[in-house]
Amino acid sequence: MSLSPLLLLFLSFLSLISCEPVQDKFALLDFLAQAPHSRDLNWDPATPVCNQWTGVTCSDDESRIVAVRLPALGFNGQIPPNTLSRLTALQILSLRANGFTGAFPPDFANLTNLVGLHLQLNSLSGPLPSNFSAWKNLTVLDLSFNNFTGEIPVSISNLTQLVALNLSNNSLSGEIPDLQLPNLQFLNLSNNELNGTVPKSLSRFPKSDFADNNLTPDSLLPPTMPP
């Protein structure tokens, strides 16, 4: 489904007189048209996106959309490609507690300004993105309570601003990579199928952050030499 040319023309005209981020608005309308949902949203094409649309926040000058928060609106199916990823000024994206399925959207790599990405409590599956390097400004990444599989990508180490990382309650396997994340304060890798041992770089975090995995208990490790 796509917007009709007439509607596009009408919206473009509106944007001329109202100076709103019309391309971003089209991206949201395309998203809504392609993503089945059970709760109504007040995203009326004829109303200004910046101050009236539920869950949408614009930049101060109203030139771009910078935050989209759509928690628990009964969305399901795949996250439609080439819709949200066109909101390239986005800093906060929350789709938490919906029923989204399918893979982690590869086109989210275009959202290079993301500071917070909240996809927890959905049914997303398949591997995590192998290359996290696109999201240099990411401080909060919550992918918990999904069905992600495969290993934790070592490229998460490139997220130098990361403060909170929650990958709990997925089906991630393999060993936990040596993640160099100096700013990390909150970690939760519990409820996965991770094995091996907790790497030194993450040993400052409490044991509960790694609970319910297949990790080798400390008692089975060879004793370390006293300094």
Ligand SMILES: *[C@@H]1O[C@H](CO)[C@@H](O)[C@H](O)[C@H]1NC(C)=O
């Ligand atoms: C990212 O955006 C560029 C244009 O800015 C586009 O050519 C490319 O296909 C997009 N990437 C993805 C993965 O959608």
Ligand SMILES: *[C@@H]1O[C@H](CO)[C@@H](O)[C@H](O)[C@H]1NC(C)=O
């Ligand atoms: C990241 O944050 C810095 C500082 O706030 C900003 O200048 C930059 O444009 C942001 N985006 C990217 C992709 O680095």
Ligand SMILES: *[C@@H]1O[C@H](CO)[C@@H](O)[C@H](O)[C@H]1NC(C)=O
């Ligand atoms: C996760 O996947 C398993 C099988 O692969 C399926 O039985 C289960 O319902 C899925 N859970 C969620 C929350 O999607």
Ligand SMILES: *[C@@H]1O[C@H](CO)[C@@H](O)[C@H](O)[C@H]1NC(C)=O
């Ligand atoms: C990861 O992506 C960044 C840009 O987003 C690119 O510069 C880098 O080469 C990629 N790294 C790998 C290992 O693919």
Ligand SMILES: *[C@@H]1O[C@H](CO)[C@@H](O)[C@H](O)[C@H]1NC(C)=O
């Ligand atoms: C993990 O998530 C699934 C579905 O989201 C849920 O059914 C299950 O109870 C959760 N497991 C734990 C240990 O919380």
Ligand SMILES: *[C@@H]1O[C@H](CO)[C@@H](O)[C@H](O)[C@H]1NC(C)=O
């Ligand atoms: C980390 O980022 C650098 C620079 O963008 C890139 O060359 C490198 O491949 C990234 N590392 C990983 C593990 O993706």
Ligand SMILES: *[C@@H]1O[C@H](CO)[C@@H](O)[C@H](O)[C@H]1NC(C)=O
């Ligand atoms: C994931 O962890 C973060 C940081 O500890 C926390 O704020 C968030 O509530 C957690 N997410 C869920 C679904 O519990």
Ligand SMILES: *[C@@H]1O[C@H](CO)[C@@H](O)[C@H](O)[C@H]1NC(C)=O
């Ligand atoms: C980590 O996530 C699990 C759900 O998988 C939750 O039960 C637990 O309370 C979380 N731990 C912390 C420290 O938030």
Ligand SMILES: *[C@@H]1O[C@H](CO)[C@@H](O)[C@H](O)[C@H]1NC(C)=O
């Ligand atoms: C962890 O599991 C992987 C398979 O997922 C296996 O190849 C690897 O040998 C295991 N490592 C340890 C230390 O058990």
